[in-house]
Amino acid sequence: MIKTPYLLFLGDAPDPLAAKVAQGIRDWRPENAIGQFRMEGCKADMRLPDMTLVEARAAGAQTLVIGVANRGGVISPAWKKVLIAALEEGFDLASGLHNLLRDEPDLVAVAKATGRSLHDVRVPNVQYPIANGVKRRGKRCLAVGTDCLLARCIRRWPWMCGDEDARAKSSFRATGQTGMNTAKACPWMR
Numbered sequence: 001m002i003k004t005p006y007l008l009f010l011g012d013a014p015d016p017l018a019a020k021v022a023q024g025i026r027d028w029r030p031e032n033a034i035g036q037f038r039m040e041g042c043k044a045d046m047r048l049p050d051m052t053l054v055e056a057r058a059a060g061a062q063t064l065v066i067g068v069a070n071r072g073g074v075i076s077p078a079w080k081k082v083l084i085a086a087l088e089e090g091f092d093l094a095s096g097l098h099n100l101l102r103d104e105p106d107l108v109a110v111a112k113a114t115g116r117s118l119h120d121v122r123v124p125n126v127q128y129p130i131a132n133g134v135k136r137r138g139k140r141c142l143a144v145g146t147d148c149l150l151a152r153c154i155r156r157w158p159w160m161c162g163d164e165d166a167r168a169k170s171s172f173r174a175t176g177q178t179g180m181n182t183a184k185a186c187p188w189m190r
Contacts, residue, residue: 002063002065002092002094002119002121003062003063003092003117004032004062004063005031005032005033005034005060005061005062005063006025006032006033006034006061006062006063006064006065006094007034007035007036007037007051007053007056007061007063007064007065007086007091008022008025008026008033008035008036008037008046008048008065008067009022009036009037009064009065009066009067009068009079009082009083009086010022010036010037010038010039010042010044010045010046010067010068011038011039011042011066011068011070011076011078011079011082012039012040012041012042012068012076012078012079013038013042013043013044013068013070014043015043015044016043016044016045018044018068018069018070019044019046019067019068019069020069021065021066021067021068021069021096022036022044022046022065022067022068023046023067025065025067026046026047026048033046033048034048034049034051034056034059034060034061035048035049035050035051035055035056035059035061036048036049036050036051036067037050037051037052037053037056037064037082038050039078039079039082044068046067053082053085053086053089053091054089056091057089057090057091061091062091062092063091063092063093063094063119064083064086064091064092064093064094065093065094065095066079066083066093066094066095066096066097069096069097070097072098072099073097073098073099074097074098074099075095075097075099075101075104075107080104080106080107083107084106084107084110087107087110087111087114087116088110088114090114090116091116092116092117092118092119093107093111093116093117093118093119094119094121095118095119095120095121095122096120096121096122097122098122100120100122100123101118101119101120102118102120
């Protein structure tokens, strides 16, 4: 389980779109996002308090979530110093990037030495069935692009209108960074 609340790491995002993961968490789980950490030159702003690692830990942040999705979904060498410092400061790390935290030997070593956890949310912890072409009952809506924003809105809509029963009749299947981060943090999205 990914511990909350989060400090959203925006890194050196060149624009707000690059911080789509942080945006999704800020929009859909604002109670879990207590601040943002931006490196020099970062052009994204989630309108959360800018915090240092020390300030965020003192405010109760438990996990540094990599909220930026750069080209290729890789852990930038420029981010490593911050990620290692976060582990040493007592944060767990969570990421939805293609480049997995657990494949970075330096991060793994520091996490092990400090007793911290690395969460690669792109790797599912449940087995999902593969489509087989067999007709199923019910209606389906495939919503792609913009990190499943449409799917998340459709999923939340009955709840927003006060129809608790309608909410139970739908489900959300995340495939990208924002959807996976959001779904793991949002019981109503499951």
